[in-house]
Amino acid sequence: TRKHVTVLGLGLMGQALAGALLRDGYTTTVWNRTAAKADDLVARGARPAGSVAEAVAASPLVIICLTDYAAVHELLDPLDGELDGRVLVNLTSGTSQGARETAEWARQRGAAYLDGAILATPEAVGADAVILYSGPRTAFDRHEPALRALGSGVTHLGTDHGLSSLYDVAMLSLMWNILNGFLHGAALLGAAGVQATAFTPIANKGIETVNGWLAAYARQIDEGAYPAFDATLDTHLAAMEHLIHESEHLGVNAELPRFVKTLADRAAAAGHGGEGYAAMVELFRKPAA
Ligand code: NDP
Numbered sequence: 001t002r003k004h005v006t007v008l009g010l011g012l013m014g015q016a017l018a019g020a021l022l023r024d025g026y027t028t029t030v031w032n033r034t035a036a037k038a039d040d041l042v043a044r045g046a047r048p049a050g051s052v053a054e055a056v057a058a059s060p061l062v063i064i065c066l067t068d069y070a071a072v073h074e075l076l077d078p079l080d081g082e083l084d085g086r087v088l089v090n091l092t093s094g095t096s097q098g099a100r101e102t103a104e105w106a107r108q109r110g111a112a113y114l115d116g117a118i119l120a121t122p123e124a125v126g127a128d129a130v131i132l133y134s135g136p137r138t139a140f141d142r143h144e145p146a147l148r149a150l151g152s153g154v155t156h157l158g159t160d161h162g163l164s165s166l167y168d169v170a171m172l173s174l175m176w177n178i179l180n181g182f183l184h185g186a187a188l189l190g191a192a193g194v195q196a197t198a199f200t201p202i203a204n205k206g207i208e209t210v211n212g213w214l215a216a217y218a219r220q221i222d223e224g225a226y227p228a229f230d231a232t233l234d235t236h237l238a239a240m241e242h243l244i245h246e247s248e249h250l251g252v253n254a255e256l257p258r259f260v261k262t263l264a265d266r267a268a269a270a271g272h273g274g275e276g277y278a279a280m281v282e283l284f285r286k287p288a289a
Contacts, residue, residue: 003027004059005146008052008075009066009092010037012122017065017091017150018046020126024149031055033075056082061143063150065091065118069098073105084110087139089147091116091131095169096162103135103161112139115161117168120151128152134163178207184247184256191250217278226272226279233280234273237264 003026007018010032018041021028030038031049038048049055052075056062062083066072072092076083088111090102099115106113113135120129129151133140140147140156148154157163182203186196213230220226240261247254263283272279 004029004061006030006049006055006059006062008032008055008062008064009071010041011065011067013091013118013125014065015041016122016125017063019044020150021146022046023126024146026146026149027059029055029058052076053079053082056086060085061087061089061146063089063091068092069094069102072102079109081109087112087114087143089114089116089133089143091118093117093168094165096165099134099161099165112136113161114139115164117164118151119168119171120153125151130155132157132164132167134158135161180256184253187252188247188250191252217276220276220278221281226275226277228274228276230276232274233264233268233277236277237261237268237273240264 005021005026006029007014007021008031010018010030014030014032015037018028018030022041022044027047028041028045029047029049030041031052031054032038035048038046042048047058049058056076056079064072064076066075069090069092072090083106088106090099090113103113103115114133115135117132118125118129119132126149130153131147131151132155133147134157136159137156144154157167185203186199189199190196216229240257243257244254244261247257263280267273267280267283270282272282
């Protein structure tokens with residue numbers, strides 16, 4: 001029965017998850033509120049369940065991927081004992097608090113619970129998708145082969161159920177900040193007639209360079225000391241001025257660099273001007289005054 005998996009929710013992501021399991025030879029039971037979304041999968045060998053209860057009863061491992069946690073509870077709350085003894089893996093995006101509450105809810109119903117976060121598009125599922133899990137290690141170990149079929153970037157983060165959601169939002173912060181920097185850079189260069197495609201190879205190189213800084217910065221963050229080994233925050237501040245002036249001069253939006261400088265100014269005012277850039281973490285650690 002380790003080769004039996006149920007997938008609840010066949011939206012864009014759920015269909016990709018079920019498809020990956022089918023490709024890997026799993027007996028895959030599927031259910032979706034709008035039943036027609038199961039048709040393609042059933043044509044490829046999936047077993048359609050007539051109800052949520054029937055779907056949950058079909059496999060020891062139940063993977064659920066819906067719009068949000070409210071939908072998860074709407075679907076599973078009415079069950080009567082079917083979750084007992086199951087491993088429930090919730091790949092629905094949500095908050096760490098939602099994950100911890102759902103873990104307690106699952107515990108009361110006798111289910112082992114893993115919360116997960118998919119850091120990939122449906123296209124990467126079944127290939128190199130990064131999918132993060134948190135919750136009991138034993139449940140993860142037991143079903144790791146099936147979870148690996150969903151994406152080779154499978155990682156168990158720890159037993160705190162909230163971790164996968166927290167990593168998920170931390171990665172969103174990273175993604176949007178990198179993309180905003182790239183897009184603002186493209187706007188600046190575009191104002192001088194440079195195509196974004198010309199900027200891209202240099203931008204890729206720049207992202208690689210910054211990537212190389214993270215490990216040393218991380219050690220400083222963990223130690224809470226930020227000696228400047230590359231450049232001081234004051235040196236960064238001077239460069240931020242150039243970026244703002246250049247943006248204004250070219251008539252492109254200067255809000256983003258102004259905001260970045262506002263934050264750096266505040267860190268400098270708090271006494272971090274002579275330290276390295278990682279000292280900015282002190283500012284991010286607490287709400288704005
Ligand atoms: P879709 O909108 O394509 O699918 C949503 C699914 O949720 C459908 O199966 C829908 O059923 C079901 N659903 C919603 N509300 C209810 C309800 N009250 N009762 C029963 N079923 C319900 O979204 P995705 O598949 O793209 O996303 C699903 C989750 O995966 C989200 O949490 C999303 O954040 C996450 N995710 C998605 C990524 C992506 O690239 N798509 C990337 C990473 C994470 P029905 O078909 O009947 O409407």
